[in-house]
Amino acid sequence: xxxxxxxxxxxxxxxxxxxxxxxxxxxxxxxxxxxxxxxxxxxxxxxxxxxxxxxxxxxxxxxxxxxxxxxxxxxxxxxxxxxxxxxxxxxxxxxxxxxxxxxxxxxxxxxxxxxxxxxxxxxxxxxxxxxxxxxxxxxxxxxxxxxxxxxxxxxxxxxxxxxxxxxxxxxxxxxxxxxxxxxxxx
Ligand SMILES: N[C@@H](CCC(=O)N[C@@H](CS)C(=O)NCC(=O)O)C(=O)O
Numbered sequence: 001x002x003x004x005x006x007x008x009x010x011x012x013x014x015x016x017x018x019x020x021x022x023x024x025x026x027x028x029x030x031x032x033x034x035x036x037x038x039x040x041x042x043x044x045x046x047x048x049x050x051x052x053x054x055x056x057x058x059x060x061x062x063x064x065x066x067x068x069x070x071x072x073x074x075x076x077x078x079x080x081x082x083x084x085x086x087x088x089x090x091x092x093x094x095x096x097x098x099x100x101x102x103x104x105x106x107x108x109x110x111x112x113x114x115x116x117x118x119x120x121x122x123x124x125x126x127x128x129x130x131x132x133x134x135x136x137x138x139x140x141x142x143x144x145x146x147x148x149x150x151x152x153x154x155x156x157x158x159x160x161x162x163x164x165x166x167x168x169x170x171x172x173x174x175x176x177x178x179x180x181x182x183x184x185x186x
Contacts, residue, residue: 020032038050057124057125068135081141081142084099106147114158
């Protein structure tokens, strides 16, 4: 069952120490952090699996998850998107100097991703893995702010990658139900 709550709601804080999403309760198991949740689901249910068993592909999946979580999320979401949705400016307007300052890093990192998916349309090997699952919501959010949408559209391979995987029914089902709290649209 999917429960939508505001960030830091009591139900979320009961599972996640910082009240972030996502969090999972499955029987007696309570987990936060997408990768931990996906690992649990991968090992608890039959195929299809999102973590490859081949050692090289498994390591590459870890590599891309780590690069996205430690570098790319910080640039595209915590710095760029937050300059729109949590600008910290006196008038509440987008933080223009923060946006301008982050643009070179955004272009560089989108370029890296564009080249990474150019060969197979996936980050790792020629299958859809957790590395792709971890990146897709970041690209989705990036496309909702003007400079992000422009840089993404110009990255031909990455834009095609996003469109193709966004058409998956599993991705469409992550759209919050109408009326659910979403205070973070720029
Ligand atoms: N690395 C975490 C990221 C979780 C995360 O930052 N979630 C966002 C919403 S998608 C959030 O709760 N943000 C609230 C905040 O940063 O305070 C994961 O993959 O689960």
